Amino acid sequence: MNVSLKWLGTLVDIKGLDPDDMAETLTVDGIPVEHVIRLGSGIKGVVTGKILSVEKHPDADHLQICQLDVGQDEPVQIVTSAGNVAVGQIVPVALSGAHVPAAHDAKAPGGLRYGDIKIKAGKLRGVKSAGMMCSLGELGMDSNLFPALNKDGILILPENTPIGIDIHKLYDRDDIVYEMELTANRADCFSMIGMALEVGAIFERKVNLPGIKVKEESTPIQGRASVHIEDPAYCKRFCGRLLENVKIARSPEWIENRLRSNGIRPINNVVDAANYVMLEIGQPLHTYDYDKVAGHSLTCRHAHEGESIVTLDGQLRNLNPSDLVIADGDDKAACVAGVMGGFDSEVTKDTKNVLLEAAVFDSASIRRTSRRLGLRSEASGRYEKGINPARSEMAINRICQLLEEQGACTTAAGMLDEYPVKAQPQIIRTTIDKINGYIGEQIPADQVIRILTNLYFKVENDNGNLTVTVPDFRLDLEGMPDLAEEVARVYGYKNIPITTPWSAIAKGKMTEEQDAIFRITDCLLANGLSEVVNYSFMDKKDLEKLNFPANHKVYNAIPIMNPISDEYPDMRTTLLPGLMHTLVYNLSQKNEEVAVFEAGHVYQPKALPLTELPYEYELFSGLLCGTPEEAGYPNDQRKYDFYDVKAIMENVLTTLNVTNYEIRRSSYPVFHPGISADFVKDGKVLMSFGEMHPSVLDKWGIKKNVYGFVIFIPHLMNFIDETIDYKKIPKFPASDRDLSLLVPFKYSNSDVMEIIRRSAGKHLELLRLFDLYQGEQVKEGYKSMAFNLTFRAEDRTLTDGEVDTWIEHIVKELGKADIVLRS
Numbered sequence: 052m053n054v055s056l057k058w059l060g061t062l063v064d065i066k067g068l069d070p071d072d073m074a075e076t077l078t079v080d081g082i083p084v085e086h087v088i089r090l091g092s093g094i095k096g097v098v099t100g101k102i103l104s105v106e107k108h109p110d111a112d113h114l115q116i117c118q119l120d121v122g123q124d125e126p127v128q129i130v131t132s133a134g135n136v137a138v139g140q141i142v143p144v145a146l147s148g149a150h151v152p153a154a155h156d157a158k159a160p161g162g163l164r165y166g167d168i169k170i171k172a173g174k175l176r177g178v179k180s181a182g183m184m185c186s187l188g189e190l191g192m193d194s195n196l197f198p199a200l201n202k203d204g205i206l207i208l209p210e211n212t213p214i215g216i217d218i219h220k221l222y223d224r225d226d227i228v229y230e231m232e233l234t235a236n237r238a239d240c241f242s243m244i245g246m247a248l249e250v251g252a253i254f255e256r257k258v259n260l261p262g263i264k265v266k267e268e269s270t271p272i273q274g275r276a277s278v279h280i281e282d283p284a285y286c287k288r289f290c291g292r293l294l295e296n297v298k299i300a301r302s303p304e305w306i307e308n309r310l311r312s313n314g315i316r317p318i319n320n321v322v323d324a325a326n327y328v329m330l331e332i333g334q335p336l337h338t339y340d341y342d343k344v345a346g347h348s349l350t351c352r353h354a355h356e357g358e359s360i361v362t363l364d365g366q367l368r369n370l371n372p373s374d375l376v377i378a379d380g381d382d383k384a385a386c387v388a389g390v391m392g393g394f395d396s397e398v399t400k401d402t403k404n405v406l407l408e409a410a411v412f413d414s415a416s417i418r419r420t421s422r423r424l425g426l427r428s429e430a431s432g433r434y435e436k437g438i439n440p441a442r443s444e445m446a447i448n449r450i451c452q453l454l455e456e457q458g459a460c461t462t463a464a465g466m467l468d469e470y471p472v473k474a475q476p477q478i479i480r481t482t483i484d485k486i487n488g489y490i491g492e493q494i495p496a497d498q499v500i501r502i503l504t505n506l507y508f509k510v511e512n513d514n515g516n517l518t519v520t521v522p523d524f525r526l527d528l529e530g531m532p533d534l535a536e537e538v539a540r541v542y543g544y545k546n547i548p549i550t551t552p553w554s555a556i557a558k559g560k561m562t563e564e565q566d567a568i569f570r571i572t573d574c575l576l577a578n579g580l581s582e583v584v585n586y587s588f589m590d591k592k593d594l595e596k597l598n599f600p601a602n603h604k605v606y607n608a609i610p611i612m613n614p615i616s617d618e619y620p621d622m623r624t625t626l627l628p629g630l631m632h633t634l635v636y637n638l639s640q641k642n643e644e645v646a647v648f649e650a651g652h653v654y655q656p657k658a659l660p661l662t663e664l665p666y667e668y669e670l671f672s673g674l675l676c677g678t679p680e681e682a683g684y685p686n687d688q689r690k691y692d693f694y695d696v697k698a699i700m701e702n703v704l705t706t707l708n709v710t711n712y713e714i715r716r717s718s719y720p721v722f723h724p725g726i727s728a729d730f731v732k733d734g735k736v737l738m739s740f741g742e743m744h745p746s747v748l749d750k751w752g753i754k755k756n757v758y759g760f761v762i763f764i765p766h767l768m769n770f771i772d773e774t775i776d777y778k779k780i781p782k783f784p785a786s787d788r789d790l791s792l793l794v795p796f797k798y799s800n801s802d803v804m805e806i807i808r809r810s811a812g813k814h815l816e817l818l819r820l821f822d823l824y825q826g827e828q829v830k831e832g833y834k835s836m837a838f839n840l841t842f843r844a845e846d847r848t849l850t851d852g853e854v855d856t857w858i859e860h861i862v863k864e865l866g867k868a869d870i871v872l873r874s
Contacts, residue, residue, distance in 0.1 A: 052241050053088075054229040055312035062247035064256040070227045073254075077229075080253050080540040082240060085232040090312075091224035093167065093191055096149030098122065099221070100184075101214050102140045110176040117184070119144055122215015130180040135204035141212045142205050143190060146182040147172035152191035163188050190218065196311045197222075198318075199301065223308040236527040238436040242333030245524065252505040253541055261331075265451045267464040269295045276341070276406055276467060281352035283471040285375055285413040286388075288440040289351055290447045291467035293341060294405040294460040297321065299398075303457065315429070321398050321405055324453045326429070334409055334438060334446035335430035337377075337386060339396040341404035346380015349408060351388060360384040361394040362426075374420045375412055389417040389434040390426050405460070409447040411440045440474055441523040477521040481531040484515060489535040492547045502541045503534070564669065564764065567707060567771055568650055571671055571762065574706040578699045580646045580673055585629030587651065588619030593628035596750040598720040609656050609665060622654040622665075626672035627721060627759070631751055634674050638753065644681065646691075648673030671762035674743075676755055693726050696740045696758040700730060703762065704737070708772035712737060714801055721747055721759065735766040785816060785843040786854045791873040792865065793833045803836060803870065810864035812857055814849065817841035835873055 074084035100121035108114035149170040156164035194202040219225035239245040251258040278291040302323040325336040354370035375388035389412045417434040451462045509520035608621040656665040675691045717727035719739040727741020740760035822837035
């Protein structure tokens with residue numbers, strides 16, 4: 052939407068307002084002005100002149116010497132190469148010192164070089180020239196917007212053009228135009244009257260809207276034409292009028308100039324008047340040749356299946372049943388409603404009678420049709436944003452008035468008006484205190500009421516209780532916050548002090564669980580695992596393939612009413628099914644080195660069917676298959692084993708500072724019962740890990756050893772120690788001893804280590820198992836276990852005698868449990 056300040060000045064008093072300051076104020080008040088365009092910028096010192104004589108140049112066949120009257124005491128001489136000049140013509144003349152925005156240049160695109168071109172007097176082939184005569188392009192004027200002017204050669208002005216006047220006075224080149232960047236909710240401002248009302252309210256200036264009166268000198272329209280609405284949901288109002296004895300001609304120059312300010316090309320007085328009213332009032336209009344409309348009847352309906360129409364641009368448009376059309380009495384589409392008219396009913400130079408249409412169509416329907424057909428226009432854009440049905444009558448009467456004033460027609464008495472559901476006035480009830488509280492500023496009650504009244508709201512005040520009737524053209528308002536915004540923007544946002552609203556905002560930080568999850572993730576990544584993300588869904592059939600017994604709690608899963616596929620009918624209760632699918636897929640793609648983990652929520656219902664939210668908690672699970680290192684020299688080809696996954700779990704616990712836990716044989720059904728373990732503390736299983744059960748691997752079709760783990764975050768959270776434990780670097784050396792023991796089968800590693808620790812004393816720093824053997828060389832019922840013991844004192848170097856004494860005591864205590872040194 053462009054706003055001509057010359058045009059605006061006829062509707063509202065803007066005298067004394069600086070255009071740039073005015074644009075800034077409008078922008079701040081919510082009516083954004085994107086650019087301030089000065090139509091005549093770049094033109095200086097160009098005047099109109101009359102050609103008095105034309106002579107051939109004595110030394111150049113393509114040049115002519117012209118004498119011109121430019122309103123000065125003496126004629127001026129200008130040499131030109133233009134071939135369209137003749138005596139008596141009135142042309143624009145740029146004298147020495149003048150500036151124009153473009154100059155002819157055969158090498159430039161379009162033949163024009165743009166910039167600040169300064170004109171200087173000079174000589175052409177020895178003949179003096181005081182300047183130059185200008186073409187349309189050299190004056191920066193769009194030739195498409197001036198169809199009545201010649202586009203080639205020197206611009207020839209109308210015969211009645213005064214001589215010696217500044218070119219800015221012609222065609223409103225002294226006008227200033229605002230290029231608006233209006234938001235879609237302010238549909239009322241997509242018209243000059245809407246902008247005038249807004250400017251009047253903001254600057255408290257008097258608004259002078261045009262008085263509209265139609266003479267109605269012809270026979271009444273009733274019985275001679277009709278309009279109909281098939282579905283009121285898609286056409287709120289449909290008005291029609293009849294113009295007779297129409298004389299097609301050019302529009303007055305002032306109408307053409309106002310259309311050009313919006314980039315609309317003048318065509319003829321009827322079409323121009325329709326476009327003018329659309330810009331002025333905001334209601335698009337359409338004109339039909341009355342004698343070409345079958346039955347003189349217009350009906351708004353949806354297009355039929357397979358229906359088509361040839362539009363004004365000569366293109367055949369295929370319609371679909373979602374498109375709105377205006378059909379004639381033969382039920383043939385005569386217009387694509389709100390988008391483009393039909394070719395068969397077009398107003399031409401031979402038209403004698405015109406049937407006018409002013410209708411309000413459904414915004415969404417027009418938007419869909421316009422986009423589908425690729426037809427965007429000023430009219431469709433306005434329909435998409437919303438049209439005020441109350442102004443349809445005003446608009447259709449205004450076009451009649453404009454054409455009557457030009458002597459271009461007579462108007463039939465009466466107006467056709469289909470208005471099935473009249474819009475009811477919107478009433479908002481609120482208080483001064485609520486409006487001020489919402490704004491955050493104590494604006495006096497009388498000022499609030501004055502602002503709303505200036506914005507054409509009807510306000511009733513009862514001791515601060517307001518009953519506000521919204522004007523019919525404000526389709527964007529709904530409640531008190533909208534009223535408060537209207538008051539605030541006119542009051543001036545710059546007048547509202549900047550304050551920080553109170554809010555009980557806490558410093559953002561991670562929860563303890565989130566911190567633990569990040570630390571575990573970093574630890575697993577550092578240990579060479581890759582994180583994967585699977586769906587939060589599963590199939591309970593996969594739980595059977597994981598060896599879970601039928602009564603296990605993981606089968607208590609929430610069924611999904613509308614699953615994404617038959618493969619995922621339930622919310623997951625464990626992460627292992629998804630990880631197994633990931634492993635199988637990788638192995639099938641010949642990726643045999645897999646070390647992956649997933650962190651995610653599982654969902655355990657408290658009861659089924661669901662009556663409350665399920666218990667939702669976090670787990671970590673992972674799988675390892677193949678080798679810890681990439682295949683190939685110099686890396687060895689060692690496969691993952693139980694101690695790899697055990698070391699990873701210990702690293703996780705070290706990362707979280709979880710200490711003093713026990714290791715027990717695991718009973719988790721997915722793991723091998725003899726090659727698995729649980730880390731337990733205070734009776735809570737922190738994590739289970741080990742080799743996957745052979746029957747699980749068989750059911751999944753995996754022929755390799757696979758190791759896995761499950762970390763139970765809810766149990767682990769109770770034992771995370773945030774305290775950082777610092778220890779001094781030892782000053783004194785350690786003393787190592789190895790013990791090779793024969794241990795009865797009934798004792799586990801932890802049993803043996805417990806006896807050693809209990810009998811070794813306080814100087815035992817480290818104890819680890821480094822060898823385990825069972826075979827022919829070992830006594831039946833026993834196994835060979837080798838331990839490394841490290842002793843260290845903080846205050847001295849230990850002697851061999853001291854260490855030997857402690858070893859003898861350890862061996863003695865082990866002997867009590869039938870654990871002896873291996874000979």
